[in-house]
Amino acid sequence: MATPRQGLAGKDLLAKGESMLSAKGRFGRLWRVRNIKVMPQTPDEWFIWYIKKLGDPSKNTIKQRHSVLKRYFDWLKGRHPTKITSNDLADYQRYLGDSCAKSTVRQYFVVLKHFYSEMLYAKFIEASPFERFRLPRAPDKEKLGYDWEDAIPRLLAACKNDREKLIITLACMSGLRRAELANLTWDEVLLIEGKLYFRGKGKKDRQVFIGSELVELLRRSKNGSRYVIKNTKTGEAMSPDAIYVTVKKIARRAGYPKMKTHDLRSIYAGWFLSLSNDQTSLQHQLGHSHISTTLECYTITTDKKRSGIANKMRLPS
Secondary structure, three states: OOOOOOOOOOHHHHHHHHHHHHHHHHHHHHHHOOOOOOOOOOHHHHHHHHHHHOOOOOHHHHHHHHHHHHHHHHHHOOOOHHHOOHHHHHHHHHHHHOOOOHHHHHHHHHHHHHHHHHHHHOOOOOOOHHHHOOOOOOOOOOOOOOOHHHHHHHHHHOOOOHHHHHHHHHHHHHOOOHHHHHHOEHHHEEOOOOEEEEEOHHHOEEEEEOOHHHHHHHHHOOOOOOEOOEOOOOOOEOOHHHHHHHHHHHHHHHOOOOOOOOHHHHHHHHHHHHHOOOHHHHHHHHOOOOHHHHHHHHOOOOHHHHHHHHHHOOOOO
């Protein structure tokens, strides 16, 4: 077996991986053929092989996988990935721990676990080193529960212009992610039907129902641009990062220094559940594949809610 050369190519290979996004259309069904019998040898070959295994990756996915595998092959220093054991993975975990946050280390190992599961499926290895290796635990995140009745008026009062009000209102009354907010076009806003129909995360078609109050706001907010939230300088779509920065500024002015764009989805979820405890409907509104994601991440109990429940408790007479 040939020994892979040290290191993984940088921008050139990354560009090649991104070019495969358009190339896969020409490959058709062959793109998804999984049982390739020829084992890759060089780091470059391993990268291209793995990207093809992902089926339909986005550019961001390709960049993330490239970053993970590049660092991994640099650490291997010529060793073949099929010869790695669980003890080697433990050494790599300690190596990453010296320079990376715990959450980053876990993300790296999640990718590597999938990388080795594909190698096992292709019969390049007889057993995955992850069978005897436990993934690093995800760090406990502080869950900040925002009461929608308190947060929404404060956020709207902190807005300085109509665009900021549109961002906050649309996010809090639809539960869209920031990338979905940025890419939403007027063609995807069906005002008569009272819903948004668009392609969301994971390139899945999503249908989100909206109320009459938001419909009326959107009707008044038509701006002559193709996008609902436009960049005032270019007239094109406002970038997801720009929306993130805008929400952070509004939140700071409203007295929420730790609030992020994704917290507006939590506010929407809390508002939705206060009106109806239909968790399945909330799952579909938020675009989750599994209801466990909805229950774990978005049913956050606030102090006000807990206090209200406690005050309703009465001893039986």
